Amino acid sequence: MAQILNKKICLLGEYGVGKTSLIRRFVYDLFSDDYITTIGVKVTEKLLPPVEKEKRMQQFRFMIWDIAGSEEGAIKHENYWVGASGALIVTDLCRPDTFSYTSSIIEKLMTIVNDPSIVIVGNKADLIPANELKPLETTLKEIAQTYRCPVLLTSAKTGKRVEASFNRLAQCMME
Amino acid sequence: MNKNKGLTGTSIDPAFEQLKALLLSDDWKSFNEIRNQVESLAKEVHDKDQLIEILDPVIADLLDRKIHESKSEMADALAPIMGVAIKRQIEDAKEDMVDALYPIIGRMVTKAINEAMKKLIEEINARIQQAANTRLMILVKSKVFKIQPAEVVLADGILFQLEELFLIEKESGLLIGYQSQNNDQSDKNAHILGGMLTAIRQFVNDAFAKDKKSDLLEIQHEDHNIRIDTGRYTVLAAVYKGISPHDFQDNLHGLHHRIHNRYYKRLRDFKGETTEFQGVSPIMRHLFIKYRYHGSNLK
Numbered sequence: 001m002a003q004i005l006n007k008k009i010c011l012l013g014e015y016g017v018g019k020t021s022l023i024r025r026f027v028y029d030l031f032s033d034d035y036i037t038t039i040g041v042k043v044t045e046k047l048l049p050p051v052e053k054e055k056r057m058q059q060f061r062f063m064i065w066d067i068a069g070s071e072e073g074a075i076k077h078e079n080y081w082v083g084a085s086g087a088l089i090v091t092d093l094c095r096p097d098t099f100s101y102t103s104s105i106i107e108k109l110m111t112i113v114n115d116p117s118i119v120i121v122g123n124k125a126d127l128i129p130a131n132e133l134k135p136l137e138t139t140l141k142e143i144a145q146t147y148r149c150p151v152l153l154t155s156a157k158t159g160k161r162v163e164a165s166f167n168r169l170a171q172c173m174m175e
Numbered sequence: 176m177n178k179n180k181g182l183t184g185t186s187i188d189p190a191f192e193q194l195k196a197l198l199l200s201d202d203w204k205s206f207n208e209i210r211n212q213v214e215s216l217a218k219e220v221h222d223k224d225q226l227i228e229i230l231d232p233v234i235a236d237l238l239d240r241k242i243h244e245s246k247s248e249m250a251d252a253l254a255p256i257m258g259v260a261i262k263r264q265i266e267d268a269k270e271d272m273v274d275a276l277y278p279i280i281g282r283m284v285t286k287a288i289n290e291a292m293k294k295l296i297e298e299i300n301a302r303i304q305q306a307a308n309t310r311l312m313i314l315v316k317s318k319v320f321k322i323q324p325a326e327v328v329l330a331d332g333i334l335f336q337l338e339e340l341f342l343i344e345k346e347s348g349l350l351i352g353y354q355s356q357n358n359d360q361s362d363k364n365a366h367i368l369g370g371m372l373t374a375i376r377q378f379v380n381d382a383f384a385k386d387k388k389s390d391l392l393e394i395q396h397e398d399h400n401i402r403i404d405t406g407r408y409t410v411l412a413a414v415y416k417g418i419s420p421h422d423f424q425d426n427l428h429g430l431h432h433r434i435h436n437r438y439y440k441r442l443r444d445f446k447g448e449t450t451e452f453q454g455v456s457p458i459m460r461h462l463f464i465k466y467r468y469h470g471s472n473l474k
Contacts, residue, residue, distance in 0.1 A: 003448065003450065004448075004449070004450075005446075005447045005448055006349045006350070006366070006447040006448075006449060007349075007447050008347040008348060008349055008370075028363075028367070030364055030367045030368075030371075031367070031371060035371075035374075039374060039375065039378040040378065041374045041378075042371075042374075043348070043367055043370030043371045043373075043374055044367065045366050045367050045370075061366065063347075063348065063349060063366060063367070063370045065348075065370070065374070079377050079380075079381050080374065080377060082346045082347075082377075083344065083345075083346030083347030083348065083349075084347065085347075085447070
């Protein structure tokens with residue numbers, strides 16, 4: 001039987017980047033999304049597939065705090081970041097201006113959480129022509145290089161690479 | 176023949192001596208002044224009283240500058256001896272310390288008494304109100320449905336019923352222990368409930384008690400209540416129905432304290448691994464056993 005590791009992770013990013021849509025089909029949900037607009041957060045659960053580490057089976061249970069985003073990089077609700085082990089920083093590939101706030105979110109997160117595991121997600125990849133994806137990914141990778149964190153391009157609509165984002169975050173936590 | 180001799184025993188020419196006096200007289204004077212000053216300084220440095228007199232005016236300025244430049248460095252430097260210093264000062268000058276602290280302690284005691292009185296009055300009012308409402312409701316239902324008041328009580332299940340206990344890590348909201356009245360030690364929703372309860376606690380604290388060290392104590396929803404006891408590393412939340420017995424808060428706190436005493440080292444280093452807290456549920460079970468005769472459906 002796998003040893004279960006419970007981890008609090010935050011879903012961060014600007015308003016409208018698709019954070020809530022990104023996870024909707026992939027998590028165990030109990031409450032209405034209204035909580036995000038009222039108290040600024042909703043908690044859902046994601047049990048990842050077991051993985052082997054040092055001849056022991058481990059399984060991550062992510063308690064995902066979907067935290068309301070703000071506009072133009074204004075950081076809000078930082079009190080909900082306390083106690084997190086990692087974060088998915090979500091950006092909108094259709095709005096490259098949302099990339100520029102990634103650094104400030106990560107910098108702020110590092111002041112609240114000691115050595116957080118981070119994955120940068122470029123969402124809405126289904127809306128971008130294939131030949132335009134590469135330069136956008138490169139821009140995100142340049143930001144990610146500073147913090148040595150991976151970048152994944154996802155689609156909330158098709159579900160592409162959403163599971164992979166969680167698995168990659170778990171992998172970062174194990175490293 | 177010249178009788179003057181130099182240090183090496185050789186004869187010194189008077190003309191040379193005259194020349195030396197002419198050329199070096201000012202330097203000799205300065206040299207003698209410097210030598211006198213050095214001797215005087217050496218004397219002052221070796222004399223403890225004189226040294227204190229010299230340094231006294233600058234020490235305050237030096238400390239003031241250092242504190243201004245780096246408060247944290249000064250705090251780090253002084254922290255290890257602060258406890259000993261305060262203890263010794265209390266031993267040496269008890270009366271002075273009492274005089275200095277009296278205004279603060281007086282205010283603290285007054286505040287604590289006010290808080291306790293306010294809490295007591297609120298509790299008494301709440302209990303009177305609850306009891307009055309309950310009795311009235313029972314009598315009305317008894318008349319309307321033409322049944323005995325005791326039957327109304329049983330039918331409505333207004334008696335105290337402890338349903339669930341959640342032990343949650345204070346900051347992350349991660350569930351460490353769970354116990355239900357049916358002796359379940361896990362529930363598929365318990366982790367999310369623990370997380371949302373933490374989010375609501377943090378929201379309330381942030382919205383209403385930003386600068387105060389206060390905490391959410393209770394959430395009420397119709398016939399369900401959540402009583403919250405906040406500890407150093409964890410939060411113990413009790414979900415119950417009905418009117419809680421007068422000693423429930425104390426027993427909930429006592430249970431939390433027992434868990435803390437047994438697990439505080441592991442709680443301090445908690446990284447999300449809960450298998451080392453398997454002994455928590457049996458401790459939590461004690462509270463259900465204690466209140467089994469208060470109307471719970473303990474199996």
